[in-house]
Amino acid sequence: MAFHSYFLHYPENLQQQIQQLIADDERLTQYFQNKYPEPHDLRSDKQLADYTNGFKQRYLKNTPRLDSVGYKKQADLVKNALGTHTFQRQQHGGKLKAKHHIAIANQLRAAPEALLRCLVVHELAHFKEYDHNKAFYQLCCHMTPDYHQLELDLRLFLVLEQKALSFYQPEV
Ligand SMILES: [Zn+2]
Known part of the structure; x- marks a missing residue:
């Protein structure tokens, strides 16, 4: 499986460390058990x-209403489409109205809270910045200061998940 494609934009020396970590199931599992022992409890x-x-009200007060938020089956995780923020423009009478929808991949239903937070913050930041530019990442870091580390861990979590090593089981 071509997991290395998730990490191509990281510096070479970091990529080597990542390769060693993801090649070793036990080490990878241990990494998550130590760092994120518990899953979040946001099931629905x-x-x-x-x-x-909650994040939106705290950090993005003057942005349009969020019309829907939900977990969704995301088919192509290779493209890292873990979350989406879609803007739907609809005609209402004479006015053009935008609707905002955020979808979070089903895989994140059973995951550590910090990694869900990373993705939620990412999708919310698209309210202000359409592209992944400097201002975008600054906003992400404003909402969660450890954003960059969390984004790396989120990619590692995908590997954990796809190797069927994830121990974050949703409570029934
Ligand atoms: Zn994005």
């Missing part, structure tokens, strides 16, 4: 929406 779309709107 409603809980996810409340959580997301």
Whole structure:
């Protein structure tokens, strides 16, 4: 499996460390057990929406309403489409109205809270910045200061998940 494609934009020396970590199932599992022992408890779309709107109200006050937030099956994780923020423009009478939808990959339903936070913050930041530019990442770091480390861990989590090593089970 071509996991290395998730990490291509990291510096060479870091990529080597990552390769060693993901090649060793036990080390990879240990990394997550030490760092993120517990899963979050936001199981439903409603809980996810409340959580997301909490960040929005705190950091992005003057942005349009979020019309929906939910977990969604994302087919192509190779493209790292873990989350999406879609803007739908709709005609309402004479006015053009934008609707905002955030979808979070189902894989994140059973995951550590910090990694869900990373993705939620990322999708929210697209309210202000369409592209992944400097201002975009500054906003992400403003909402969660460890954003860059979390984004790396989120990619590592994908590997954990796809190797069927994830121990974050949703409570039934
Ligand atoms: Zn993005």
